[in-house]
Amino acid sequence: MTPDADVTVDAAIERALDAYAVLAELGEEIEDEWTYVNDLAAAWRGRLEAVAAARDREAIAPAAATAVDSAIAEIGRISDPHRAIDWLSTYPQVVLLALGEQP
Amino acid sequence: MRFQDAARDGRAVVYAGIQADPLVARATDALVAASHPERVMARAVMNGESTDPKTWMAMFSTLFGSDVGEADRRRAEGILAVALEVADRGEQVRSQFRGAIVEALTARLLGRRVGEPAIRRERRILFDGVLAEIHPYDVTVELDGSPEAWDCKWGARGIGDDVLHQLDDARAHAAGEEIGLRTGLVVFDADRSCQVRLARANAPYDGLEIVSLETLDRLGGATP
Numbered sequence: 001m002t003p004d005a006d007v008t009v010d011a012a013i014e015r016a017l018d019a020y021a022v023l024a025e026l027g028e029e030i031e032d033e034w035t036y037v038n039d040l041a042a043a044w045r046g047r048l049e050a051v052a053a054a055r056d057r058e059a060i061a062p063a064a065a066t067a068v069d070s071a072i073a074e075i076g077r078i079s080d081p082h083r084a085i086d087w088l089s090t091y092p093q094v095v096l097l098a099l100g101e102q103p
Numbered sequence: 104m105r106f107q108d109a110a111r112d113g114r115a116v117v118y119a120g121i122q123a124d125p126l127v128a129r130a131t132d133a134l135v136a137a138s139h140p141e142r143v144m145a146r147a148v149m150n151g152e153s154t155d156p157k158t159w160m161a162m163f164s165t166l167f168g169s170d171v172g173e174a175d176r177r178r179a180e181g182i183l184a185v186a187l188e189v190a191d192r193g194e195q196v197r198s199q200f201r202g203a204i205v206e207a208l209t210a211r212l213l214g215r216r217v218g219e220p221a222i223r224r225e226r227r228i229l230f231d232g233v234l235a236e237i238h239p240y241d242v243t244v245e246l247d248g249s250p251e252a253w254d255c256k257w258g259a260r261g262i263g264d265d266v267l268h269q270l271d272d273a274r275a276h277a278a279g280e281e282i283g284l285r286t287g288l289v290v291f292d293a294d295r296s297c298q299v300r301l302a303r304a305n306a307p308y309d310g311l312e313i314v315s316l317e318t319l320d321r322l323g324g325a326t327p
Contacts, residue, residue: 036260039299047295063164070162077152080194086150086258089296093143093316094162103143103293103317 009060009099012068013052016095017045019072023091026084033085040085044092051101060099067098104250104280109225109239121196122203122224126188130200131207133182140166141182142316146291148186149201159183198257205255205291206241208319213244213253215323221246228252228284230276236269244285250277251285259296262288267306274310287312289322 024041028034060068071094078084093103109115121127134145144163153159160167166179189200210222225239244251252273254266270286277284290297294315301308314322 033260035303036300039303040259040296043295043299063168067162067164070158074147074151074153074158074162083150085260089259089292090143090147090150093293094147097140097143097165098162100165103295 007060007062007065009055009058009064010052012060012065012099013048013095016068016072016091017048019075020045020048020088020091023075023078023084023088026078026081027088029081030085037085037088040088044088047103048092048095051096051099055099064098064100068095071095071098104231104277104282104284105229106223106226106243106245106250107229107235109227110237115225118199118203121199122207124200124203126185126192127200127203127207130185130189130204131211133178133185134204134208135211136178137182139317141179142291142319144179145182145186146316148183149189149197149204151190154187154191156183156187159187201257201291202255205257205289208291209242209253209255209289209322212319212322213242213251217244217246217249217251228273228277230273230280233276236272238269240273242289249285250282251287253287253289255289255291257291259290259292259300262290262297262300262304264304264306267304267308267311270311271307285312286310287314289314289319290316291319292316294318 020041024037027037071091075087075091078087096103134142144159144166148159167176189197192200206224210224214222221244223243223245224241226243227235227239229235240252241255242253252270254270256262274284274286288311290313292315294317297313297315
């Protein structure tokens with residue numbers, strides 16, 4: 001049976017990546033780190049997209065979905081661009097661990 | 104080549120107070136035995152916005168789920184509690200605490216391999232005929248025949264050309280005295296992020312060891 005699109009691993013990653021893009025925009029406010037922010041975001045986006053492709057339409061466990069959504073909510077609370085840069089690295093690690101993947 | 108205590112300027116005195124804070128020791132005790140996912144959680148919490156443990160337990164469900172054994176769950180709860188204490192210190196202070204914790208963790212892990220008496224903190228390295236660097240190394244291993252110099256960073260963003268140059272220069276100067284000085288950076292962040300940062304570095308880092316969150320236990324001699 002095909003799981004509901006909202007409860008699949010790739011759908012969770014898509015939500016996570018939408019939030020990640022907003023976080024990257026905040027990090028870009030630190031002009032000296034613009035290149036690093038974009039390099040970092042591209043590297044982690046690629047890793048998350050690879051997981052989404054490999055686990056396309058795979059059902060996600062409720063606890064894992066909650067974990068990803070909690071991480072999304074956490075980065076939504078960040079308003080400081082310096083902290084955003086730190087989380088551009090931390091957040092993908094959190095999401096990947098929630099999905100049972102290695103960063 | 105010889106090691107020397109760093110000058111005790113005002114900043115060093117203040118920072119020494121942070122290093123000696125019992126919270127640093129407790130966080131180090133918790134993290135030295137932690138797994139990789141637990142260390143990622145500590146990193147997230149110590150730089151997070153949320154202060155409710157339930158938020159973090161939901162985010163790290165693989166550490167707190169019903170299928171997690173009692174001992175593992177208790178260890179994760181201990182790490183979460185101490186990380187929240189660090190986060191609670193406020194933005195400016197917690198950044199100093201985080202740095203001190205990474206240094207103390209590095210020292211503890213290195214001590215497993217070489218023994219605690221060989222480990223020193225905040226030391227300069229002097230070479231014959233070379234102008235001494237003012238900046239001390241965070242952690243050194245002072246063993247005859249196999250010295251080491253390590254700098255510690257909370258995140259990959261802390262990797263900069265200045266620290267890479269300093270470590271590379273030290274290694275080169277030691278080689279000039281026919282001493283094999285092991286040099287490295289310990290970064291409490293993912294290897295992927297470190298590699299992104301290093302890819303744009305202008306300083307040499309070929310002979311430098313990068314120890315990331317995934318490979319921290321290598322400091323103590325473990326093979327991940």
